[in-house]
Amino acid sequence: MVILFQTKPSLLAGGVVAGPLENRSVFSQYFDSVYDDERWQMKTNEQGHRKMIEEACEYAMKKMGVQKGDIDYLMGGDLVNQMTPTNFAARDLEIPFIGLFSACATSVSSVIIACLLTELGAANFSLAGASSQHNAIERQFRYPINYGAQKPQTAQWTVTAAGYALIGKHREEYPSIEAATIGKSVDYGMDDPFHMGAAMAPAAFQTIQSHLQQRNQKIYHYDLILTGDLGQLGLKLLKGMLVENGVKNEELTLLRDAGAEFYGQDEAFQSGASGAGCSAAVFFSYVIQQMRAGSYKRVLLVATGALLSPLSYQQGETIPCTAHAIEITMK
Amino acid sequence: MVMTFIFAFIVGGIICVIGQLLMDVGNLTPAHTLSTLVVVGAILDGMGLYEPLINFAGAGATVPITSFGNSLTHGALAEAEKHGLVGVLTGMFEVTSSGISAAIVFGFIGALIFRPKGNID
């Protein structure tokens, strides 16, 4: 079921902090800070990850001139076991907090929860977002960083970035969230951890279809439908599924994917970017800024997440995926 | 002497090609591929075929991972020949592979001096 927000909570600001390699991102000009040390001068990757989250939150707050004492809730997550970086960042930020895990779809699921809390009147300001740190995620899900395994063309590169959005009550001059769809967990039998785009595309397809149907909309009602981290191949698959369902080719240009575009056409990154920080970084910098500048009036953000663990694929399980969507409008 | 280098190059290259085919066509992970090759090396030595290969190709046969299986089996077989059934068991404690010990020592040293870096080039 689609959620309609009567009060239309607003995305007041976004804070995005990224790592050194993300300097090469086509979106890097929109980020608040690109750090040149991948560990933020901390001892471990995980500590750097935590620091990155804190900084992203601080950027978001600073833009609206609010203090951490003014924030009612913090909603967020990452991909590390038990989400310690986010949990530890919450400890230092001292904001009431619920950790959320929707893998790379956390960037949107956190915003949905924050909007519900705002709608309920429970929150004046809340922070919502997600993050990922390349080294910390790769070592957990795949191989040690320095291991020389050949990645196939279908592989994606986990970005180092944290994106957090400050969400508050509706204000005309800010992009506002009108509706949201919480996705099902979809499994089309894909089992290759180096081909996440193929696993996630059906989830994105179902969420988009269901959102459009229940909102009685067509793709062309939007200026942009931006998926999270399907990558170049995943985006191709999503478009293929939409075409099968009768979507016209000219409408497909409205569909873009943050992961596919993130590192440009650099072949070193194979199919593109992935990770919870990928969608969060693009949604909460580029999209918010473009909407405020008036480039887009109505945008559907669809963050996709692959719900696997290293254990599950070693046990031969297929990869269930989810996708959550928010519809953002700007007057 | 030049021929030895050429043979080492070709034989080593061919063993790597077999590994690549196992990964690309057989869809095996690197760990599965390497384990398979080690077992193949052990079996070849059991059939007495690996030593001729080393004689022929030198490092082309000792450097690929198949030589692990060979050197481990070689130790076990030597013991079994000397001491019979007991040798099969004790052979297990006698066998050595310099690659394993070297990797342990250099792994430890590496851990002391290097840090992981998520660069791409």
Place this chain on the structure above:
Amino acid sequence: MEKEQYQQLEQNVTPKPPYLKNVAKAFFVGGFICAIGQAVSLFYIIFFNFTEATAGNPTVATVVFFSMILTGLGLYKRIGQFAGAGSAVPVTGFGNAVVSAAIEHRSEGLVLGVGGNLFKLAGSVVLFGVVSAFFVALIKYILVTIGVVSW
């Protein structure tokens, strides 16, 4: 869209690995590493008291040392991305698996981190090497005993 239909679409869209290119790269890099091994082994034969039969051990140890340096500098993974099995199959790849795991888990301490994870990737190679050596020796012993083959 049905699962089967999607799997069909996925098969069509997903690029096949460039088999020929990968095989060629594996051949040349793998062959090159073995040729370096041959040079190292000649070095030991000429300058130290090693014969062709005994030079294998120091050779393997030396190339594993090279592998440690390349791994630590982050170069081995780049070679690996290019060469695939060409750099994974030589013992340098085994060294890379051990050393990269050791470096990676340094942050959890020398005992629990490095000690506990050293063979995270390479452990299966050691396991199957030792176990297959045991069974090959056992089978050969049985075959010799019943007179099918000789030592």
Place this chain on the structure above:
Amino acid sequence: MTLPLLVVLSLLNGCAEKEKFIVYGSTQNESEVEALIKEEDYVDRSTVIQYDDSMLVAVQIKPWEKWKKTKLEKKLQKKFEKKYPNKDVFVSADYKIFYEANKIKKDQMEDTKLSDKITELKELAKEET
């Protein structure tokens, strides 16, 4: 990477003697020994060191025959033992032994040291991995 390799290769070739079959030490049976080795067409090059009763036969097997190295070594050993039952013959196809044998010849090693050197090389060749 290839440059040092080429240098090593050219050095190695430089080390090798022009003559393919060499007998050094006592001149006893020189031509006979040489003929004996030449009969075996798998032998590429050889250096024989003679001293007193001992005879060190270091051979290099042709590249394409090399995989049979262990067998051919034994075959040659038997042949020499049969021909010279009174001598202490040692045949090796190992490159190290061949290299050292050539070095003995090149350095014109004195007879007094020769005996020790031959024993040393024998032990070296018998070492296993």
